[in-house]
Amino acid sequence: MDFTVETATDAVVDSFRETKDQRLQQVMESLTRHLHDFVRDIEPTLEEWEEAIDFLTAVGQKCDDTRQEFVLLSDVLGVSMLVETMNGSEEGTESTVLGPFHMTESPSRKLGDSIDLLDAGRTCVVSGRVLAADGTPIAEAELDVWQCNEDGFYDVQQPDVQPPGNGRGLFRTDDEGRFWFRTVVPSHYPIPTDGPVGRLLEATGRHPYRPAHIHSIAHAEGHRPVTTHVFVADSPYLDSDAVFAVKSGLITEFTESDDGQDAQRFGVSAPFAHARFDIVLQSEDPQ
Structure with missing residues:
Protein backbone atom coordinates (compact mmCIF):
# COMPACT_ATOMS: atom_id res chain seq x y z
CA MET A 1 0.00 0.00 0.00
CA ASP A 2 1.36 3.42 -0.96
CA PHE A 3 1.88 5.80 1.97
CA THR A 4 -0.43 8.72 1.23
CA VAL A 5 -2.25 11.35 3.27
CA GLU A 6 -5.31 9.11 3.15
CA THR A 7 -3.57 5.80 3.98
CA ALA A 8 -0.92 7.04 6.44
CA THR A 9 -2.87 6.51 9.66
CA ASP A 10 -4.03 2.99 8.86
CA ALA A 11 -0.51 2.01 7.81
CA VAL A 12 1.04 3.16 11.09
CA VAL A 13 -1.77 1.70 13.23
CA ASP A 14 -1.37 -1.61 11.43
CA SER A 15 2.35 -1.62 12.25
CA PHE A 16 1.47 -2.08 15.94
CA ARG A 17 -0.70 -5.15 15.40
CA GLU A 18 1.88 -7.55 16.88
CA THR A 19 2.26 -5.58 20.13
CA LYS A 20 1.96 -8.07 22.99
CA ASP A 21 1.05 -5.52 25.63
CA GLN A 22 -2.59 -4.70 24.86
CA ARG A 23 -2.55 -1.44 26.80
CA LEU A 24 0.56 -0.30 24.92
CA GLN A 25 -1.11 -1.19 21.65
CA GLN A 26 -4.20 0.80 22.61
CA VAL A 27 -2.08 3.81 23.56
CA MET A 28 0.00 3.75 20.39
CA GLU A 29 -3.00 3.34 18.11
CA SER A 30 -4.88 6.21 19.78
CA LEU A 31 -1.79 8.42 19.81
CA THR A 32 -1.23 7.76 16.12
CA ARG A 33 -4.81 8.60 15.17
CA HIS A 34 -4.97 11.79 17.20
CA LEU A 35 -1.50 12.95 16.13
CA HIS A 36 -2.24 12.34 12.47
CA ASP A 37 -5.55 14.19 12.80
CA PHE A 38 -3.69 17.09 14.41
CA VAL A 39 -1.17 17.21 11.56
CA ARG A 40 -3.92 17.10 8.94
CA ASP A 41 -5.73 19.89 10.79
CA ILE A 42 -2.86 22.40 10.99
CA GLU A 43 -1.04 21.26 7.81
CA PRO A 44 2.46 22.24 9.03
CA THR A 45 5.18 23.18 6.58
CA LEU A 46 8.43 21.22 6.71
CA GLU A 47 10.05 24.21 8.40
CA GLU A 48 7.32 24.37 11.05
CA TRP A 49 7.62 20.66 11.81
CA GLU A 50 11.39 20.98 12.14
CA GLU A 51 10.80 23.88 14.55
CA ALA A 52 8.44 21.69 16.58
CA ILE A 53 11.05 18.93 16.78
CA ASP A 54 13.68 21.47 17.80
CA PHE A 55 11.35 22.74 20.54
CA LEU A 56 10.82 19.27 22.01
CA THR A 57 14.56 18.58 21.76
CA ALA A 58 15.25 21.80 23.67
CA VAL A 59 12.72 20.77 26.35
CA GLY A 60 14.58 17.50 26.86
CA GLN A 61 17.97 19.20 26.91
CA LYS A 62 16.77 21.56 29.64
CA CYS A 63 16.04 18.67 32.01
CA ASP A 64 18.58 17.78 34.68
CA ASP A 65 18.70 16.45 38.24
CA THR A 66 16.91 19.49 39.66
CA ARG A 67 14.86 20.72 36.70
CA GLN A 68 12.14 18.85 34.78
CA GLU A 69 11.17 20.90 31.74
CA PHE A 70 8.87 18.18 30.36
CA VAL A 71 6.85 18.27 33.59
CA LEU A 72 6.70 22.04 33.19
CA LEU A 73 5.45 21.68 29.61
Whole structure:
Protein backbone atom coordinates (compact mmCIF):
# COMPACT_ATOMS: atom_id res chain seq x y z
CA MET A 1 0.00 0.00 0.00
CA ASP A 2 1.36 3.42 -0.96
CA PHE A 3 1.88 5.80 1.97
CA THR A 4 -0.43 8.72 1.23
CA VAL A 5 -2.25 11.35 3.27
CA GLU A 6 -5.31 9.11 3.15
CA THR A 7 -3.57 5.80 3.98
CA ALA A 8 -0.92 7.04 6.44
CA THR A 9 -2.87 6.51 9.66
CA ASP A 10 -4.03 2.99 8.86
CA ALA A 11 -0.51 2.01 7.81
CA VAL A 12 1.04 3.16 11.09
CA VAL A 13 -1.77 1.70 13.23
CA ASP A 14 -1.37 -1.61 11.43
CA SER A 15 2.35 -1.62 12.25
CA PHE A 16 1.47 -2.08 15.94
CA ARG A 17 -0.70 -5.15 15.40
CA GLU A 18 1.88 -7.55 16.88
CA THR A 19 2.26 -5.58 20.13
CA LYS A 20 1.96 -8.07 22.99
CA ASP A 21 1.05 -5.52 25.63
CA GLN A 22 -2.59 -4.70 24.86
CA ARG A 23 -2.55 -1.44 26.80
CA LEU A 24 0.56 -0.30 24.92
CA GLN A 25 -1.11 -1.19 21.65
CA GLN A 26 -4.20 0.80 22.61
CA VAL A 27 -2.08 3.81 23.56
CA MET A 28 0.00 3.75 20.39
CA GLU A 29 -3.00 3.34 18.11
CA SER A 30 -4.88 6.21 19.78
CA LEU A 31 -1.79 8.42 19.81
CA THR A 32 -1.23 7.76 16.12
CA ARG A 33 -4.81 8.60 15.17
CA HIS A 34 -4.97 11.79 17.20
CA LEU A 35 -1.50 12.95 16.13
CA HIS A 36 -2.24 12.34 12.47
CA ASP A 37 -5.55 14.19 12.80
CA PHE A 38 -3.69 17.09 14.41
CA VAL A 39 -1.17 17.21 11.56
CA ARG A 40 -3.92 17.10 8.94
CA ASP A 41 -5.73 19.89 10.79
CA ILE A 42 -2.86 22.40 10.99
CA GLU A 43 -1.04 21.26 7.81
CA PRO A 44 2.46 22.24 9.03
CA THR A 45 5.18 23.18 6.58
CA LEU A 46 8.43 21.22 6.71
CA GLU A 47 10.05 24.21 8.40
CA GLU A 48 7.32 24.37 11.05
CA TRP A 49 7.62 20.66 11.81
CA GLU A 50 11.39 20.98 12.14
CA GLU A 51 10.80 23.88 14.55
CA ALA A 52 8.44 21.69 16.58
CA ILE A 53 11.05 18.93 16.78
CA ASP A 54 13.68 21.47 17.80
CA PHE A 55 11.35 22.74 20.54
CA LEU A 56 10.82 19.27 22.01
CA THR A 57 14.56 18.58 21.76
CA ALA A 58 15.25 21.80 23.67
CA VAL A 59 12.72 20.77 26.35
CA GLY A 60 14.58 17.50 26.86
CA GLN A 61 17.97 19.20 26.91
CA LYS A 62 16.77 21.56 29.64
CA CYS A 63 16.04 18.67 32.01
CA ASP A 64 18.58 17.78 34.68
CA ASP A 65 18.70 16.45 38.24
CA THR A 66 16.91 19.49 39.66
CA ARG A 67 14.86 20.72 36.70
CA GLN A 68 12.14 18.85 34.78
CA GLU A 69 11.17 20.90 31.74
CA PHE A 70 8.87 18.18 30.36
CA VAL A 71 6.85 18.27 33.59
CA LEU A 72 6.70 22.04 33.19
CA LEU A 73 5.45 21.68 29.61
CA SER A 74 2.80 19.19 30.72
CA ASP A 75 1.80 21.61 33.50
CA VAL A 76 1.36 24.73 31.36
CA LEU A 77 -0.64 22.81 28.76
CA GLY A 78 -3.03 21.65 31.49
CA VAL A 79 -2.24 17.99 30.84
CA SER A 80 -0.84 17.35 34.31
CA MET A 81 -3.99 18.67 35.98
CA LEU A 82 -6.24 16.85 33.52
CA VAL A 83 -4.57 13.52 34.35
CA GLU A 84 -4.65 14.30 38.08
CA THR A 85 -8.34 15.24 37.91
CA MET A 86 -9.27 12.12 35.95
CA ASN A 87 -7.45 9.93 38.48
CA GLY A 88 -8.40 11.89 41.58
CA SER A 89 -10.33 10.58 44.54
CA GLU A 90 -14.05 11.19 44.80
CA GLU A 91 -13.98 10.89 48.58
CA GLY A 92 -10.58 12.25 49.54
CA THR A 93 -8.68 15.50 49.25
CA GLU A 94 -8.49 16.84 45.71
CA SER A 95 -5.26 16.09 43.90
CA THR A 96 -3.09 18.57 42.03
CA VAL A 97 0.11 18.63 39.99
CA LEU A 98 3.42 17.38 41.36
CA GLY A 99 5.26 20.32 39.83
CA PRO A 100 8.84 20.45 38.54
CA PHE A 101 10.62 20.91 41.89
CA HIS A 102 9.93 17.61 43.68
CA MET A 103 13.35 16.54 42.49
CA THR A 104 15.18 15.89 45.74
CA GLU A 105 14.32 13.75 48.74
CA SER A 106 12.77 15.63 51.64
CA PRO A 107 14.68 15.22 54.92
CA SER A 108 12.91 13.36 57.72
CA ARG A 109 11.77 15.71 60.45
CA LYS A 110 9.98 15.44 63.78
CA LEU A 111 6.54 16.89 64.33
CA GLY A 112 6.91 20.54 65.27
CA ASP A 113 10.25 20.98 63.49
CA SER A 114 10.79 23.91 61.18
CA ILE A 115 11.37 23.37 57.47
CA ASP A 116 12.68 26.96 57.27
CA LEU A 117 16.44 26.73 57.70
CA LEU A 118 17.09 30.42 57.06
CA ASP A 119 14.91 31.92 59.82
CA ALA A 120 13.62 34.58 57.45
CA GLY A 121 10.18 35.64 56.34
CA ARG A 122 6.74 35.68 57.94
CA THR A 123 6.60 32.89 60.52
CA CYS A 124 3.92 30.32 59.94
CA VAL A 125 2.60 27.22 61.68
CA VAL A 126 0.92 24.55 59.57
CA SER A 127 -1.22 21.99 61.37
CA GLY A 128 -3.93 19.48 60.64
CA ARG A 129 -4.76 15.80 60.45
CA VAL A 130 -4.59 12.97 57.96
CA LEU A 131 -7.95 11.20 57.93
CA ALA A 132 -9.62 8.25 56.26
CA ALA A 133 -12.70 8.96 54.15
CA ASP A 134 -14.96 8.03 57.10
CA GLY A 135 -13.22 10.61 59.33
CA THR A 136 -11.03 8.15 61.22
CA PRO A 137 -7.58 9.62 62.04
CA ILE A 138 -4.68 7.79 60.39
CA ALA A 139 -1.66 7.31 62.64
CA GLU A 140 1.83 7.04 61.16
CA ALA A 141 0.73 8.52 57.83
CA GLU A 142 3.63 9.95 55.87
CA LEU A 143 3.43 13.60 54.83
CA ASP A 144 6.00 14.95 52.39
CA VAL A 145 5.91 18.76 52.11
CA TRP A 146 7.89 21.22 50.05
CA GLN A 147 7.57 24.91 49.27
CA CYS A 148 9.39 28.00 48.05
CA ASN A 149 10.80 30.59 50.41
CA GLU A 150 9.40 34.05 51.09
CA ASP A 151 11.06 35.32 47.90
CA GLY A 152 9.47 32.68 45.67
CA PHE A 153 12.44 30.37 45.14
CA TYR A 154 12.94 26.67 45.92
CA ASP A 155 16.18 25.41 47.42
CA VAL A 156 17.28 23.79 44.14
CA GLN A 157 16.95 27.16 42.39
CA GLN A 158 19.30 28.90 44.81
CA PRO A 159 22.00 26.40 45.81
CA ASP A 160 24.32 29.25 46.80
CA VAL A 161 21.66 30.90 48.97
CA GLN A 162 19.49 28.14 50.42
CA PRO A 163 20.87 25.01 52.09
CA PRO A 164 19.72 21.69 50.61
CA GLY A 165 16.38 20.67 52.09
CA ASN A 166 15.24 24.18 52.92
CA GLY A 167 11.46 24.31 52.62
CA ARG A 168 11.18 20.51 52.63
CA GLY A 169 10.21 17.98 55.26
CA LEU A 170 9.04 14.40 55.65
CA PHE A 171 6.76 13.96 58.67
CA ARG A 172 4.72 11.16 60.23
CA THR A 173 1.41 11.80 61.96
CA ASP A 174 0.94 11.03 65.65
CA ASP A 175 -1.51 8.51 67.15
CA GLU A 176 -4.41 10.88 66.48
CA GLY A 177 -3.43 11.50 62.86
CA ARG A 178 -2.15 14.99 63.64
CA PHE A 179 0.75 16.83 62.02
CA TRP A 180 2.25 20.24 62.65
CA PHE A 181 5.38 22.03 61.59
CA ARG A 182 6.87 25.49 61.38
CA THR A 183 7.77 27.33 58.19
CA VAL A 184 7.39 30.70 56.49
CA VAL A 185 4.43 31.88 54.47
CA PRO A 186 5.39 31.13 50.86
CA SER A 187 5.21 33.72 48.10
CA HIS A 188 3.61 33.65 44.69
CA TYR A 189 6.29 33.15 42.04
CA PRO A 190 6.91 32.66 38.32
CA ILE A 191 7.63 29.20 36.99
CA PRO A 192 11.05 29.03 35.31
CA THR A 193 11.03 31.07 32.12
CA ASP A 194 14.66 30.63 31.05
CA GLY A 195 13.87 27.61 28.87
CA PRO A 196 11.67 26.62 25.93
CA VAL A 197 8.50 26.52 28.05
CA GLY A 198 9.10 30.12 29.13
CA ARG A 199 9.57 31.15 25.51
CA LEU A 200 6.30 29.41 24.64
CA LEU A 201 4.44 31.38 27.32
CA GLU A 202 5.94 34.64 26.10
CA ALA A 203 5.05 33.86 22.49
CA THR A 204 1.45 33.13 23.46
CA GLY A 205 1.02 36.13 25.74
CA ARG A 206 0.61 34.11 28.94
CA HIS A 207 2.03 35.07 32.33
CA PRO A 208 4.19 32.52 34.20
CA TYR A 209 2.94 33.09 37.76
CA ARG A 210 1.68 30.66 40.34
CA PRO A 211 -0.22 31.68 43.49
CA ALA A 212 1.47 31.09 46.84
CA HIS A 213 1.15 27.48 47.99
CA ILE A 214 2.63 24.55 49.89
CA HIS A 215 2.96 21.18 48.16
CA SER A 216 2.29 17.87 49.91
CA ILE A 217 2.10 14.16 49.24
CA ALA A 218 0.31 12.04 51.84
CA HIS A 219 0.77 8.26 52.07
CA ALA A 220 -0.74 5.71 54.43
CA GLU A 221 -0.96 1.94 54.34
CA GLY A 222 -4.24 0.73 52.87
CA HIS A 223 -5.03 4.11 51.31
CA ARG A 224 -4.44 5.81 47.99
CA PRO A 225 -1.71 8.47 48.17
CA VAL A 226 -2.64 12.00 47.21
CA THR A 227 -0.50 14.77 45.75
CA THR A 228 -2.00 18.15 46.53
CA HIS A 229 -1.49 21.84 47.35
CA VAL A 230 -2.56 24.26 50.04
CA PHE A 231 -3.08 27.69 48.48
CA VAL A 232 -2.72 30.90 50.48
CA ALA A 233 -6.17 32.50 50.47
CA ASP A 234 -5.18 36.09 49.73
CA SER A 235 -2.48 35.31 47.17
CA PRO A 236 -2.38 36.91 43.73
CA TYR A 237 -3.01 34.65 40.71
CA LEU A 238 -5.51 32.33 42.38
CA ASP A 239 -7.75 32.88 39.38
CA SER A 240 -5.03 32.48 36.74
CA ASP A 241 -2.52 29.87 37.93
CA ALA A 242 -0.05 29.20 35.11
CA VAL A 243 -0.43 25.44 35.63
CA PHE A 244 -4.22 25.38 36.29
CA ALA A 245 -3.84 23.70 39.69
CA VAL A 246 -6.07 25.88 41.89
CA LYS A 247 -9.21 24.23 43.24
CA SER A 248 -11.51 26.17 45.55
CA GLY A 249 -11.46 23.42 48.19
CA LEU A 250 -7.68 23.78 48.55
CA ILE A 251 -7.63 27.53 49.26
CA THR A 252 -6.78 28.00 52.94
CA GLU A 253 -6.67 31.00 55.25
CA PHE A 254 -3.25 31.69 56.72
CA THR A 255 -4.72 33.45 59.73
CA GLU A 256 -2.73 35.97 61.75
CA SER A 257 -2.64 34.83 65.39
CA ASP A 258 -1.66 36.80 68.51
CA ASP A 259 -2.34 33.88 70.81
CA GLY A 260 0.63 33.70 73.16
CA GLN A 261 -0.24 30.23 74.47
CA ASP A 262 -0.49 28.84 70.93
CA ALA A 263 2.77 30.55 70.04
CA GLN A 264 4.50 28.94 73.02
CA ARG A 265 2.98 25.55 72.22
CA PHE A 266 4.27 25.66 68.65
CA GLY A 267 7.63 27.18 69.51
CA VAL A 268 7.15 30.48 67.70
CA SER A 269 6.72 34.12 68.65
CA ALA A 270 3.44 35.97 68.30
CA PRO A 271 2.15 37.21 65.99
CA PHE A 272 2.39 34.32 63.53
CA ALA A 273 0.35 32.97 60.64
CA HIS A 274 -1.52 29.72 61.24
CA ALA A 275 -2.79 27.49 58.44
CA ARG A 276 -5.08 24.62 59.44
CA PHE A 277 -6.23 21.91 57.06
CA ASP A 278 -6.91 18.19 56.96
CA ILE A 279 -5.94 15.70 54.27
CA VAL A 280 -8.43 12.93 53.55
CA LEU A 281 -7.21 9.70 51.95
CA GLN A 282 -9.43 7.31 50.06
CA SER A 283 -9.11 3.60 50.78
CA GLU A 284 -7.32 1.50 48.21
CA ASP A 285 -9.55 -0.18 45.71
CA PRO A 286 -10.21 -3.80 46.65
CA GLN A 287 -8.11 -6.26 44.70
